[in-house]
Amino acid sequence: MSKRERILSMAVGSLLLLFVVQWGINKYRAAVRTRTNLITQLREENAEQQQTLLEGAYAENQMDEYIARSLPSNRERAQSDYQSWLLEMLGSVSVSDPRVNPTTVTPSGDLYNRFSYSVDGGTDLPSLVGLLHSFYSKDYLHGISKMTINPARDRSGMLDVKMSIDVLALSAAPSDTKPVASHSWRTEPDVSVYLDPILNRNFYEPPNQAPVFDGRKTIEAIVGKSSTTPLTFKDPEGHRLRYELISKSDQKGTLEQVIGQSTVKLDPRTGTVSIRSNEKREFNLLVRAVDDGYPSRVSEQTLTVRIVDPPPPPKPVEKFKFDDAKQTVLTALVQGRQNWTAWLNIRTRGETLKLAVGDTFDIGSLKGSVVEVTPKYVVLESDGKRFELTPAGILAEAAKTAKSIPQAQMDPSIKPSDEEGVAEETEIEEATSEEGAILDEEAVIINQTVAESR
Template sequence: MTQRERILSIAVGGLIAFVLLQWGFTKYRTAVRTRNSRIESLNVQKLQIEEQLLAGAYAEHQMSEYLERSLPGSPERAQSDYQSWLLQLVQENQLNDPRVNPTSPVPVGGLYNRLPYRVDGRIALPNLVELLHAFYAKDYLHRISKLSITPARNQPGKLDLEMSIDVIALTSAPVDLRQPGNDSWRVDSAVAAYSAPILNRNFFEPPNKAPEFTGNAKIEVIVGKDSTTPLTFKDPDGHTLSYEFVEASPDFAKLDERTGTLTVRSEEKNEYKVLVRVFDNGYPRRTTEQLLSITVVDPPPPPVEVAKKEFDDSSQTVLTALVQGRDGWTAWLNVRTRGKTLKLRAGDQFEIGHLKGNVIDVTPKYVVLEVEGRRFELKPPEILAEAAKQSLDN
């Protein structure tokens, strides 16, 4: 083989090796891309499955609540039970000449039966408020779909009442299901919370609301120095406020009755309690009393430069869901800064950022946590650090 043939053979061999190397690299890169695409697709499927599981757990919890509030599954039994309760309701709240007329149940999608009722009679306004409160306090799956109230003729103080009611009986509910025993958590148990704003209202403007204290009930003042503190009361209706001490004015304190500025000067360190009353000029007049704790302290020391704290992961940790499984309820805490979700049950320990504690209990509405010997509740979608701080500050 001549020198020229040898060089040509080497060149051809090198070209073939380069082509083979290029082909192998392209095949490897294609395999890597395919693998990464597959991993991404599986992650998307995983998220979808987790969302479906969460939605299913929520739907299961919601359905169990509906079953507890439902009438019995038998339409005849449901209609009889509800009509008996409805008759007792109108009698207890003094509805005169009451008429409670049911109509035929209406099946809906094979899931439940809707039972319509029509109620009418004559009633006084205070009794009407109590009747409506008792109706909504009963934790049935029912509602008032139509309500008509008109002044009764020839009977001052009486009202003609007409209302249409719809109530639901799930077909999957047991036939011997008992009526709900507890009042609905959606309604305040005290009827006075509703009757007072309705019966004691000014018919020429919205009901007057009492002033609200929005400041800090603990006040610190410097010994031997005049200290002024504006008392922060807010009137929801924008009325003008006036201020006064409930008891005789203390020697060490003065209160401006027009601006609400509290001026305190004490020559000795001590702690005092003063009771302040605030009232508006609305109709009817509303008042609010607030007990203030005044502590006389030494002047504060010179400020000390504080080292910058590390970022706290608990300030970005959110309770995203409360999920019921076979072993009970689980709290899902999403640590946003770490991109991970902690699934905690009662008895588990946790350490997130600056917070370290135990899970005391997990319920359908909140999780009870313990940090530094203090227990507090965390509800979706509250932030862990804020709930813990509020508990530790109280």
């Protein structure tokens, strides 16, 4: 065999070996899968059988319970025993003229017999609640299939009640079984648990809520005077409230209490408390608010009453004085023949002051004099301070920028050379033609008009 043939034969043998190994692995996996499925199936069957056993045990226990609650399997005895119990139960809850009549007996194969009864009588609403409680507290296999309630025609507050009742007697129950003695776990032993939610139930709106106190818990009254304070209770439904004072001795509601030398009165409609006391003291007051909802709800609150001295008389309030300086505006700077003048318009008075250098003014909170008037501003002095006021400026606002005057400026010494300069300027101004002065004055008035319009 040549080398090539040996290599070919080895390759073919390797492929055959791989095929055999793959087949073995697949065979093993199939066997494991089959075993796993079988185990899962057996477990499910076991669980189903366990569930069946549990259901059977539950059904057996349930059947034992039903047998214990069943009437005797003997028809005559079952019918007689249950009718006697109905009459006894109706008498215990004060039903007037009770009537219990057997109507039909309906068998259901060999499982049970259903006995039907017709019951009627007269009662009031609390007794009707007691009747239903007594009926369902007895742990028979019974129920009310139909009940009709109508107001009694000849008795106020009474009701005519008619009921159709069904009860079962299991065929597996003993024929001489004794009446059920145990109380049903489905109802509360005490009937009062059901009386309040049933008798006080409002069918036309949500359950009524009690009023809520929403005021101060401390009341102050002035000694020797009658003081009034309104109580602040709020009702969630907006019902009308009635107020009472509660006596500590008997908890009864009153409208007036005397505590020492203090007399307390309460308006039942408005809830206004009136207190008069001749001595300074402190005591507690218990009040009650009752709404007119259905059923009526009550809320109580303890208040602390303090009898105190009258407050000191109030200090006289100074009348507000309007500051004219805040409404005074520099409307114009006018040049005349001799000098410049500042026109201050006091808007609150409808008055215009025309002030030249040296003139004084008294406007609102500001008093002072005019120090200098230029074509662009006026310098005013007030309380030893100077400030500038420009056209359209407000006097009070400009005064806030006032600065103290240096000592040297308060007593200025005028030198002769200064006087000569002033004289020369005066001669130049006097030499000005009358026509030029008129033109200048008109220009300044135009500036004044523009400033006032602003």
